[in-house]
Amino acid sequence: MLLQTDKLTKKYTGSHGLTAVSEACISLDSGETVGLFGESGSGKSTLGQMIAGLLKPTSGSIYLDGKEIRMPYRGSCRRQIQILFQHPETSFNPALTLIKNMTEPYSIYSLPCSYESLLNDLSNYGLYEEHLYRTPSQLSGGELQRAALARILTIEPKVIVLDEPTSMLDVITQAQIMNLLKEYQDKHGTAYILISHNRVLCERTCDRIYNVEKGIFTEEKSLSV
């Protein structure tokens, strides 16, 4: 098993002490797409952010390749789990041009990068030189989400948490993003956790689905595909 959570729990402190995720046990294999499907506020993003190392669990464990991982993620673990957000602008520094935003992971992870290879790579995502010198606010939502995806995929993670990655986009861009993800997964065996309240998208995309209700994660026995 590539990734597993064991009784992962998040209680938000505050007036009501809400348990957003309650003892979630989910698993994910290489090359697999697992869906987290549930109503707004059921705890999907909270679980996704704990897995991505952005939110500290209250209790429980996360295992990657059988080894327990804890916040703050460091070294290869930090690289191996990435997250794509619903709002693409969340992924970028608004003050930097796209080229500066795109080259950031190359320096963080010491990856080789040339201007030509970056341009060539971006063209696979429908992005060209003209886009590189604009800031995020000067790009469309679809362009930004494709750039966010391109940036994540250069890092070659083992797991990507996709938190409603296409819900802000029109159907054509939505299909482009899902196709790019599928092609990449077929080639690299990357595993995806797809967070969505779109049932059709979940059934079309996922190998398995966890139903999420008030912080409780239950695997569906069979998909009605």
Ligand SMILES: Nc1ncnc2c1ncn2[C@@H]1O[C@H](COP(=O)(O)OP(=O)(O)OP(=O)(O)O)[C@@H](O)[C@H]1O
């Ligand atoms: N930082 C926070 N502090 C307190 N409560 C929070 C915080 N973040 C989320 N919550 C609460 O935790 C619960 C789960 O939120 P979460 O964002 O995980 O839901 P979700 O399933 O992703 O919903 P959506 O589909 O609307 O994105 C909600 O009741 C939410 O209000």
Ligand SMILES: [Mg+2]
């Ligand atoms: Mg959410």
